[in-house]
Structure formats: C-alpha cells, structure tokens
Amino acid sequence: MIRNPILRGFNPDPSICRVGEDYYIATSTFEWYPGVQIHHSRDLVNWTLVRRPLERASQLDMRGNPDSCGIWAPCLSYADGLFWLVYTDVKRYDGNFKDAHNYIVTSPTIEGEWSDPVYVNSSGFDPSLFHDDDGRKWFVNMQWNHRTESYGGAPKSPAFDGILLQEWDAGTKSLKGPIKNIFAGSPLGLVEGPHLFKRNGWYYLTTAEGGTGYDHAVTMARSRAIDGPYEMHPNTHLITSKDAPNAVLQRAGHGQYVETPDGQAYHTHLCGRPMRPKRRCTLGRETALQKCIWEDDWLYLAQGGVVPEVDVPAPVDVERHEKASRIETRFEPGPLPMEFQWLRTPQPERLFSLSERPGHLRLHGRESIGSWFEQALVARRQEHHSFRTETTVDFLPDTYQQVAGLTHYYNRHKFYAVVVTLHEKLGRVVTIFSCPGDFPHGRMIFPAGSGVAIPDGPVDLTMDIRENDLQFSWRAGGSNDWQALGPALDAGVISDEGGRGEHGSFTGAFAGVFAFDTSGRARPADFSRFVYQALEG
Template identity: 40%
Template sequence: MSGLVSGRPVGPPKGPVRRAVNPVVRGFAPDPSAIRVGDWYYLATSSFEWFPTIPLYRSRDLADWEPAGSVGTAVPGRSLLGVPDSGGIWAPALSHADGVFWVVYSIVRSLGTRHFDLETYLCTAPDVGGPWSEPVRLPGHGFDPSLLHHDGRHYLLNLQNDSRVGGRRFDGIVLTELEVPLTGGGVPDTARVRAVGPTSLLLQRDNLVEGPKITVKDGWFYLLLAEGGTGVEHGVLVARSRSLTGPYEVDDVPLLTSRDDPAVPLQKAGHGELVRTPSGEWYLTHLASRPLETPSGPRSTLGRETAVQRVVWVDGWPRLAQGGWHPATEVEVPDVTELGGVEQRGGLEIAPAWPWSTLREPAGDWVQPVPDQPGVLRLRGRQSAESLWQQSLLAQRLTEHHAEVEVTVDAEPTTFTQSAGLVLWYSTTSYYQLHVTWTEPEGEPQAGQQWAGNQGRRVLVLTHGHPDGARVLDTVALVDGPVRLRAQIDDVTARLWSASDGGPWAQIGPDVDFSELSDDFGPRLRFTGAFVGISAVDLVDGAFTADFSDWTLRYRSTMPGD
C-alpha cells in the first residue's frame, strides 16, 4: 500500500481558512462521533468505566473544542460498579433529528469472553447540555450502534456478534428500523421506541469491521466502517449502495489508515464519521494516537485521541484532501472568526467538575470541599486501587507527553489499611501509587497491626501496580505534618518526589516506566489513556479521611509529535 491515491491533493476550503492541529481533542477521547447543528459542531466520545459518562464537546470551527457537558443519565442507576477495566460505555453515536439530540451506545460488561454481555441504550435531549432523558434499551446485536434519521424514519445500525462457540465476534453490520411515536407536542417519545420489521444484514467481511455510520449524499448511502480493530491495523473503510439495505459496494482503497507506515505521526487512525460544513465542505472526525517508541515497541500513553481531516469527493467516493490515506497533523478548516469563535466557560477547574473524572460511579459524599478552606478537598477512603467497585479516586486525563503534577496531602493514617496520596493511573493492574500510610517500626517485619502502645510510624510508600502483581518500589519515613507530592512525566519515564515541612524535593524510588500506562502494555485488551490524580483508601470501615490542596498540572510541551 502506498501513501498516495491517483490524483493530486486539492487546494484549501472555500473562503478564509485557519489551521487545525491534530489531535484536536487531546488525551483519552476515543471513538468520536461528530455532527453539526446550525453553526455548532458537537462531538461525543467513549468514556468506558469513567464518569462523567459520554463526554460532549462543541466547536465553531472543528479546530478548537470546549467541553459541552456529558450524558449524565447514560447508565441505569448511575453505576458501572464491577465492570472490568476498559469495559463500560463504548462508542456512543450522536445525532440530531426532529429538534432533538440523540445518542446511542452500548454498555459492555464482559471482556475476553465470547459474550460481550452488553446492553444498547438511547438517550435524548432538547439541547446538548441537557437535560438528557433516562436511558431506553434498544435491541442491540453487538456494540458500536448508531442511528440514521432518513425521510422521517429512524434506523439503528449495529455490529453483529455471533457469540456461539465457533462464531465470529465481528460478523457483519445489521440494520433495524425503529418506530418512535410523537408526543402531543410533536416531540419524539423515545420512552416508547420499539423495533419494527425485520433486521437486515448490510455487509459481511472476512476482516474485522465495526463502528458503522451512514451518510446520505447524492442518492447514495455511504456506509463508513472502522476496519482492522482499534490498534495499529485500524482504518476507515467505505461502502456505498443506492438502497439502504444494500447490496453495498466496498471501496477498493481505505479512506483513512496509517497501518502501512509506522513513521506516520498519527497512528491507529480509524473509526471515522463524516460531517459537512455550512458552506458544503466535508470533514472526517476520527480517532488516532501519538505513540512513543520503547524497547518493547510503540506505546500510546495518551490513549486514543480525536482528530479531523478534510475530505473531497472523487468519482463518487470520499478521499482525503491531501491525497493518500494517511492522517495529516495539520488541516485547514474554515475560519469562523466572524461568528465569535468558541465561548470559554468558567469553573471547569473546580473539582469534582470536568476535567475531573471518577471510576465506575459519579463523585459522591466521599469527596467534599473542606469548610472555610477554599481549594481544599477531603477524600474519604474506600476500596483499594485494585478494586472494580468503590474507589475514592479523582483523576484527570493526561493530554501531552511531558507533564508535571503536584499536590499536598494532609493525612494521619493509624493502620496499614489506610492511605492517601498521588496516583499515576491506567487501570487496576497498571498504576503507580505514592501514598502516605502506616507501617511497623523501622527494622521490624510486616506482622499485621501492632495494637499495643500505638506502635508504628507514618511512611510514604511507592507501589507499582502490574498485571503480574503489585510490588513496593520504595518506603520512606515521614516527619509530622502535610507532605507535598510531585510526579514528573517525560515521554516513557516518570519520577516521583516528595517534600516535607518546606524542605527540599527528594526522589522516591527509581525512575519508573510510564509506558506501562498505555493501551499497548499487558496481555489483555485496553482502550483508555493515562490519568493523574488523587486517591484515598480505608479497607476497614471507610471512615479515614485525607485533605488535598494546591493541585497543579502543567504541560511543558503541546506541539504534535513532541
């Protein structure tokens, strides 16, 4: 496969243009689904086991995106407790019809088995900022659902999963019509949605295809497919038909992929959706990653991110405007300065609002502001870093490869079952935890709690979570009072530090391999990116608390490829 398709790259879009630098939504923001409503573009991404569920973004120009809320009602009961790492909400698809925003998605509850044990749901809202309806279950044949609204009718697309012994987990794309009654006011009554008519098989391929999206243009139904899995073989394949139910003719070249050239800065390019500008230009939103080279091969610590590409139409097929099928790191987009650009919303830095995230449930009474101490948060300890249930973890996505994070923790644990501090996080089997905790007097072996005479001491422990089991990298005695913690991340290496009572910084433990906090490490499927955050643990009664203050997260480079 070469890097060029016949024909030359085309010129810039019509009218004034500006530059978009990919990824346009940086850090963990996979499986983007984009639409335009009026002068705004809206984007939904996967959230997996993290809350807020289904983060939403908006933009005026496809280059600058701001948070626009989330689908906070997406999970029945607001709980993903017990779902595996990289389970939860996969590949939401956003759409707009009949004056309403729609989002369909799957909740995946099993990984590494024949059955994904999933449910497919629909939520709607009059505005992207909500309020979003309670989820309504749809007949999902597999994950990656999407909706087509066409000629006043509604259709659900799905991957088909043949979960029988010997079946194929990716066994084609199916379509089912949905009947959506209207209320007396003419608004879709999605609480009464139901499937009608037969389910149609649109396309089957020998290679893996998923993520179906349909775009209607010039009498053609264009079926965009995510091809080859979500790793380095990923891509966007296009098929078309004059009939919605097929047969579909498959394009003989991919619309987008980087699988043939590991030197392309944006790897894993795939899972795309087409969106049209008000002036009639076409763009593709898609996922991609910025891998780092390691002795074990490329690893993507920032996860899969959202990028955009300009698209033109050649002989009835979509093609990248720059020629070929490789994603560009810089793309010209229409300049919409006259529309006022993107409005900036305040308050986003205040926990536990965005960009803070929590695992498997929304932030609850375990995280509270400290009265009369602005900027101080109190976390009440709950379960351990390896729990799939109630963790007291508050974290932010990393968006660049060079970062520093600092926080002050004030905690007085009195048992080894209590701890609190800084965490570098990917999953319950891949993390670095720098926690204030309790241990036996110096020189004594671990012997459980020593109750008599209040024996023991406060220490700082660096723990390395690993698929083969956790291990302690360092234990350092602490003086009384708050302790300042810091992590410095430089590409594939991280260093952790502490300082007490205004003293100098001291490194805790060795340099650690930050590339383990990536999609590409370990024996199992992994789909999220690295986070940094704070956490607290109390394994006995969930009563221990720790106060956190002076949180800072700084990036030392924001240029693509750095």
Template identity: 35%
Template sequence: MTLLHNPVIRGFAPDPSLVRVGDWYYVATSSFEWFPTIPIHRSRDLARWEYAGHVRGAVPGDSLAGVPDSGGIWAPSLSWDGERFWVVYSVVRSVGTPYFDTDTYVSTATEVGGAWTPPRRVASHGFDPALFHDEGRLWLLNLQNDHRPDGRRFSGIVLTEIDPETLVPVGDTHLLMQHERLIEGPKLVKRDGWFHLVLAEGGTGVEHGVLMARSRAVTGPYELDSQPLLTTRDDPSVPLQKAGHAELVETAGGEWVMSHLVARPLRTPDGPRCPLGRETAIQAVIWDKDGWPRLRQGGWHPAVEVEVEVATRAVRPESGPESGSAGPESDAVAPESDAVAPESDAAEPGADLGWPWSTLRGPADPGWADSAVRPGWIRLRGRHGPESRWAHSLLAQRITEHRAEAEVTVEAGPRTFTQAAGLVLRYNAEAYLSLDLTWAEAEGEGQRGQQWRGGGRTVLSLVEREEFGTRRVAVVDVDASAPLTLGVTVEDGLAQFWYVREGARALVGTPLDFTKLSDDYGSKLRFTGAMAGVHAVDLVDASFTADFTGFRLTCW
C-alpha cells in the same frame, strides 16, 4: 480557512462522533468505566474545543460497579434530528470473552449540557450502535456479535428500523455487510442519492482504518470502495497512528470533514506505546469524480495540520439533521448559550468536582468526595483499594501530553497499613503508579500487621502495579504532622515521583516506566488512557479521611 492541529481533543478521547448543529460542532467520545459518562465537546471552528457537558444518567442507576477495566460505555453515536440531540451507545459488561453482554440504550436532549431523557434499551446485537435519521424514519445500525465456539465475534453490520417514539423494531433486521477483515463502528450518511456506509476496519490498534461502502438503497446491497479512506497500517512512521473509527459531516459552507480517532505513540525498545490513549482528530474530505470520499491531502494517512472551511450561513427557520442522517440541511442555532466553562487541565482547590475530574464506575458523591467540608480542600474518605471494580475513592484527570507534571498537598494521619492516601498515575486496576502516605512497622520490624498495638511510623510508599504483579519501589519516612506536598514528573516515557522536604524536591525511588500505562502493554485488551489524580484507601471500616489541596496537572 481555519488551521487545526491534530489531535484536536487530546488525551483519552476515543471513538469521536461528530455532528453539526448550525454553526456549532459537537463531539461525543467513549467513557468506558469512567464518569462523567459520554463527555461532549463543542467548537465553532473545529480547531478549538471546549467541554460542553455529558450524558447524565447514561447508565441506569448511575453505577458501573463491577464492570471490568475497559468495559462500560463504548462508542457513543451522537446525532441531531432538527429538534433534539440523540445518543445511542452500548454498556459492555464483559471484555475478553465471547459474550460482550451488552445493553444498548438511546437517550435524547434539547441541549447537550442539559437534561437527558432516561435511557431506553433497544436491540443489542453488539456494540458500536449508531442512529440514522432519514425522511422521518429512524434506523439503528449495529455490529453483530456471534458468540458461538465456531462463530465470528465480529459477524457483520446489521440495520433495523425502529419507531422514533417507542424505539420498537419495525420490520426485519437487515444484514448489510460481512467482510473477511474485522469491521465495526458503522455510520451512515446520504449524499447525491447514495447511502454511504462508514466502517471502522481492522480493530482499534495499529491495523485500524476506515473503509467505505455505498448503496442506492439503505438496506443494500453495498459495494466496497477499492481503497481505504483512512489508515496508517502501512506506515509506522506516520506520527498519528491507529487512525480509524470515523464520521463524515458537511460544514456550514458546504465542505466536508471527518472526525476519527488517532494515537500518538512513544517509541520504546519494546515497540510503540500510547499512554495518552486514543484521541480525537479532524481531517478535510473531498469527493472524487466517482463519488467516493477522499482525504483532501491525498492518500489515506491522517495529517497533523489541516485547513478547514467553516464558513457560516444565515439562519433559516427550518432545520434538519446534519450527521448520520438525511434531509434538509440544518442552520439551527445551537441551543446552548456561550456561557460554558472552557476545558482545563487544572482544578482550583475546593472547586466543584465536575470536569475535568473523572471518577471510576460512579459519579463523585459527597459521601466519599467532599469539597465543601473544608474550604479550599477536597476531602476523600477511603474505601476499597486501587484494584477494586466497585468503590475506589479516586479523582483523576486526563494526561494530554507526553510531558506532564502533577502535584498535590495532602494532609492525613494513617494509623494502619490498611489506610493510605496519595498521588496516582493510573491506566487501570492492573497498571498504575502510586505514591501514598501510609503506615508501616518500625524500622527493622517485619510486616506482622500489629498496628493496633501502637508504634510504627508514617511513610511514603511508592508502588508500581502492572499486569504481572505489584512491586514496592521505595519507602521513605516522613513527618505527617503537617501537610505534605507530593509530585510526579513525566518525561521521555519515565515517571519520577518526589515530595517537598525543607522547601526542596526530594526524589522517591528511581524513574518508573510510564509507557506501561498504555493500550499497548500487557496481554489484555485496553482502550482508555493514562490519568493523574488523588485517592484514599481504607480497607477495614471506610472511616479514614484525607484532605487534598492545590492539585495541579500541567501537560506540554
């Protein structure tokens, strides 16, 4: 038995889709407006997970320019047909409107960290698609969206058979289920002659849960389980909240486990807030005497510590699908070698700009992010401001614990208030904290923007941005003739920025509310998580550059 501690993938890893291939388990998670698109982690024991790659080229043209915050790639579903991995996902281009404006794509690969086929579009009834492989047939599950003024935006679960080669629909689309409570995130698994439909219920907040239904025929009719498989909606004291969006998988030893999302709230005077976003957890599952899945510990609340059986079996020549599918069980050896760099929350100065770095709406590009021009440093060329949906020069990493510290050394010479570079804590364009090296008028002079006349001073400017406006918290004069180290410490829901002056930390401004960088603050839909990183801005001609070294993010 292996003891795992939930969440197993910590910090902004929502909507986990779990599949087993031989002795390896793989999880794909949502990436929204962030790159790399569709991160994939892998594990042999379900307790220790490492980054294994991502779905390269998931977005046509490798660009999500213009998509809103929390748009982009929602809820990928990963599966295995015995020879290759499949992933299906939706690119959502409208958030908070009746029209999600989704494009649903399918891509395949023989190795999750290798080359993925160019995405091919399939029927886009709504978001949360999944593929179900059954005896050589391929079925596409989806949420149905009804955008009409009197329609239900979450209007049931639909199923369409598609040709495995052309991906063209075969026959009619079937309405599997409608329900008075919101249902989404459908997955199918076949066991003992039953088709089990796994449903995310109640939305992605504190009402989230997992509801089961089953049928003897894949097209229905489906009967609902009398109780939820998983939820925390009835008890706000459970440490893992928002539990839902699940997938069932049989282990190599014949046991069953379930991947699902959770969130770890901080308790604030304004209610619980989850700045780490939604994370990936694993539960042990048994089947009751009536053939319904149940949590092994009883009830429907997720456990923090879970013992799982991951016994391996001898490798057989034949292989088959393991999750979201039916057919012979797979004992295929995972195609990748063991030579995968483990996931880390730190990056060596000048290292490759891949994982754990993330970027907004497009991959890192040497045209604006270059780790080769100056050994040991990363050079960013300033582009749009931090609220841009198009071309913000930002490198960031996921914050994985409620206590964290980030620091970086920056060298730059801003000559105008339109140029800035520094350290950022970011949730989205309307929720960030930034400490930037920039230009300001001489002491006592108003903001008249006449920097081209010379003069002025170099300052550190601390800014707090929230949904309801922007506030300049503090301005500190600094000497930028030498590299300057900036930092921030996050503890007890507060973020205290600082810089190094004469070998010691000097505080900048007062502690700021870190919990506003969460799913739960403000009036708009939010689905990602807090990140720490570096950025550069040049609003005039994108010629200003800043060099960064020694970035460190420590979470505990």
C-alpha cells in the same frame, strides 16, 4: 489550520454532529463517570468540553464493570428538535461474551438534562442512529458472535459478524421490522463502528476495521438502498495508517463524516501517538479530523492517499487557541472541576466532598485502588507525553490499610502511586505502589520498600513524567526541597500497549488523587490543590 489531534488524551470513537454553525463531538468514556464526553466548536479548530450527559444512577451504573468496559462508541445526532445519543454499556470483556447493552437518551439541548435511557438491544456494540430524509429512523450496530476463539486481548474476525440494520420507531420507542445484516466488512476484518449518512441519493456506510491497534482503519461502502447491497470504496479504506509505520498519527480508524454549512467535507477518526522505542500510546486513543473531497460520489482525503495528516486546512481562517501549559486547581465548594472524573459509580457523594472541609477535595477511603465497584479516585486525562503533577495531601492514617496519594493510573493492572500510609515501626511514611501490567494477577511491587518516615502535617507529592520515565518526589508541607523517592519507573507501561498488549485494554492514562481504607472505616484524606504542568509544546 486544524492541528491534530484536536482532542488530546483519551478521547476515542469520535461521533461528530453539526447543528447550524455549531459542531459537537461525542467520545467514549468506558469505565469513567459521568459517561460520554461532548466537546463543542464553531470552527473545527478550537474545541471545549461542554457536557458529560450520563450523570445519574437512572442513566448509568457501572459498578462491577471490568476495565475497558462501560461506555463504548457513542453516536450523537440531531433531528426533530432533539439531540439523540446512542451508546453501549459493556458489562463483560474477557472470555467469549461481551454482554453489550445499547441505549438511547435525548435532550433538546446539549447542556441541559438528558432523558433516562431507552433500552434498544444487546446483539452487539457500537450502535448508531440514522435519521433518513423521509422521516424514518434506522438503528445499526455490529453483531457479536460468541462461537469463536475471540476473547479480550485477542480479537478474531469471526466474532465481528457484520453490521445489523433495523428500523427504530420513535413513537413506540422500540425497534420494528426485519433485522438485516447489511455489511460483512472488507478482508481486513473486525468490522465495527458503523455510521450511515446520505448524499446525492447514495447511502454511505463507514465502519471501523482491523481492530483498534496499529491495523485500524476507516472503511467505506455505498448503496442506493439503505439495506444494501453495499459496494466497497475503490480504495476500500478512507483513512488508515496501517501501512505507514512512520506516520505521526497511528492507529487511525473509527470516525464519522460531517459537512460544513457551505458544503466542505471532513471526517473524524481516532488515532494514537506512540512513543519510541516500544510504540506505546500513553495518551490512549485521541480524536483527529481530516479534510476530504468528493470525486465520482466517493469520499477521499483532500491530501490524497489514505494516511491522516497532523495539519489540515480549516474551513475558515481562525486563530487556534492553545491551552494553558500549567493548570492549578484549588478545590472550592461546588461541582467537581470539569476536567476531572471518577470511576464507575453513580454515587460520588460516597467517594468525595468539596464542602466538608472548604478549600479541599476530601476523599473518603473506600475499596482498594484495584476495585471495580467503589473506588475513591479522582483524576484527569494525561494530555502530553511529558508532564508534571503536584498535590498537597493532609492525611493521618492509623493502620497500613489506610492509604492516600497521587497516582499515574490506567487500570487495576497498570498504575503507579506515591502514597502516604502507616508503617508499624517507622510511623507515618511515604512510599511507592507499583503495578506494572501484571495480568491477570494485578500484583503490586514496592520500589521504595517500606518508605521514608515523614513529619506531621500536610505533605506535597509530585510525579515528573518525561516520555518513558516517571520519577516520584515528596516534601514536607511548606518546605522548598523536593526529595526524590525510589527509582525512575517505566511510565510507558501506563498505556494501551502496556501489560497484556494493544487489544488487552484501550482507554488512556490519567493523573489523579486517591484514597482507600480496606479496614472499612472510610478514613478521609484532604487534598488542597492539584497542578498539571505540560513539559512539552
């Protein structure tokens, strides 16, 4: 069986592509660098992260991009001996405007180097490229209308002004011909995330609707001509949990169709797994896969209805490989381990080094943990509702402006951190920074006050998260005795729904290490290990 979600933790907007026996899924990465996650599978059951292709300044620079902006909704396809990746770099979120720029990059292989981007348009986000069987290529994206009351955190349907279609000329690397609005969406509204495919002479258009919260849905329509008119699916929606509040997989929508080599039908979608009692998704929007069937040239879920299931029949009988429940990273010279990312900048050498002190991840203290420009924070996705992380930090601050530690991080308004810093009277201390969703101010509070004085030398830091509760602890390097620090904190804040609510932000929670030095002297902090331990199945 396929066990959903197939990609745990923050992996939204899944675009799926099959080449021969190989399947690839591309997902959004927003402000996290490098851009776009691509996972690979041979059986639709077991998936491995193999590439983040947007990895250099000529491809992507997100310094200054607000939270929940950056790379939205990539579309991955294969044609003419090339992989094609289409994506949006969103430069504004709040207010009426989005400033969403769409690009295409290509590569002959997933694992190889990808081209510099070719600019396409800026009329809206969620672009997709369709390769027709006559050799022509078509570009679709939603159109954004700024003349509405829609703004970040409060989307309104009039801003989502239908799906635009225009032909793409691969020779001139530019759009050509008329622009046509081919689909206004269903009464659910907020139409976005378009993907086209063709079968039995029909053009099929799947879109995301209802916003990326609990009313989300995959909507389907078809036409005999690529530019319409499109007729709606008999059920309107192919996949949605909006009317099934007790379903395990909530917020279901935004995905893409794929066929196996023997013609079996599947459809990806994003989903959320909320925690009771407040229905907050600390794991963000994850990727799931549903088995489908065809009836009268319409696609339906194989189990009937529109509600997605956790366990889905796989196309072949294979063993499902579970990830290790405990992963300990020892930092060695070379590339940053694949599970880690950083924020926004294409100049990671200014943030961290794995060679300056062998056996350590050295972070150079840059701007604050709330910066949108240059933040020395290296983190991995939270993949379980309950987990524990540990790290060991060697850090000697000479001012309170120098801080390093361990963080449960969502964005600049939603994070907790246990930190080593300097106090004027206590000397070197360990304390807590808390920013529990105060928007728009991002004000911090300090649940452990000035903190606890600590001895010289390396310090071990840990956080235990058990669903809605977070507890920080520390110990002197080499000691066996963990000491709890501060009260239990509300871990559910570090979620899509925390703070300003479900449409206010929509990425996911990370666990990581960071350092800042607001004196501007780039004080280094050295981390020798990072442990991620799942505390659930």
